[in-house]
Amino acid sequence: MSSVRDNTHQVMVGRRSAGGVAIGGGAPVSVQSMLSCPATDVSANLNQIERLAEAGCEIVRMAIPNHDALPAFQQVCEKSPLPVVADVHFDARIAMRAAWSGAAKLRINPGNIGGLENTNMVIDAARGAGIPIRIGVNAGSLDSALAARKDLTLPEKLAESAAEYVRYFEQERDFHDIVVSAKAHDVKTTIQTYRLLSQRIPHIPLHIGITEAGTVFQGTIKSAAGLGVLLEQGIGDTMRISLTDDPVLEVRAAWQLLAALDMRRRTPEIISCPTCGRCKVDMIPIAKAVEEAISRLNRPCKVAVMGCVVNGPGEAADADVGVACGEGQGAIFCHGRIVRKVDEAHIVDALMEEVEKL
Secondary structure, X not given: OOOHHHHOOOEEEOOHHHOOEEEOOOOOOEEEEEOXXXXXXXXXXXXXXXXXXXXXXXXXXXXXXXXXXXXXXXHHHHHOOOOEEEEEOOOXXXXXXXXXXXXXXXXXXXXXXXXXXXXXXXXHHHHHHOOOEEEEEEHHHOOHHHHOOOOOOHHHHHHHHHHHHHHHHHHHOOOOOEEEEEEOOOHHHHHHHHHHHHHHOOOOOEEEOOOOOOOHHHHHHHHHHHHHHHHHOOOOOEEOOOOOOOHHHHHHHHHHXXXXXXXXXXXXXXXXXXXXXXXXXXXXXHHHHHHHHHOOOOOOOEEEEEOOOOOOOOOOOXXXXXXXXXXXXXXXXXXXXXXXXXXXXXXXXXXXXXXXXX
């Protein structure tokens, strides 16, 4: 059955021949993050990009707060293994210069870029450079006239702002290489907004995210709640999970969400029971040690850590490798079949030995 994302048009972030990433048109939902280093520190930003790429990031965004940051941005673009998106607010001239400096995509905010007419130079620069533009609306920076309207809900205001810019880009300027986002920190507002966008501009690929979601614990839960609903409904062509922490954690969380929805898998998944009075081993440290060990693997597989025979091979029969714990020992199983028994102290090593055989 066709989903919303199958019907959006496709744009390329970076050149296809040089590892560019397709967004929309049924392409896999891509994972993004944003650099958090000072904009003028080339080395720090490149080091962070390397770490993000290793974690599975496919597109990276870099803020350009002023014209002085443009030389560093150009150097980052030239050396980055990932496509680099220029994130620009307030000054359309910076976005124009970023397009000339090697940006793989531009992100502008309708709420502060200076109005539709001010985007003409940005459109011309993007067209000349052959790169797309993300129209990125935020609830906290809506155009003042639109924000003041009493006849619209906040989701309707966000959707209207994005749709207005899409109309101008397509109808007035014949520019169609567009991605749209419309983010809020509130989960319900975000869900309602993207549902509206998928109806009003169904051909435009959508970048989804919960903005200002918070630190790791809260931010991951809010993002999983909001983005999980949208992704399951077929809405969203690319995504960022925004966390107040190391951006590598954003990437890991995004992949975990995609895997949980069985949309994309890149790394192992741990299946573990919550423990109960039947458990006769120190279950929690074992599960954490296994999780840490498999986090270093870059291939999809399922590893089960079950506390007793009730939640043993039967409950986790679809796991590639697992352990069902007994009193001071564990039965190692592969695809539901027990292959050996080991003492509690050797469970983690035994599991990893079986994982290596996969």
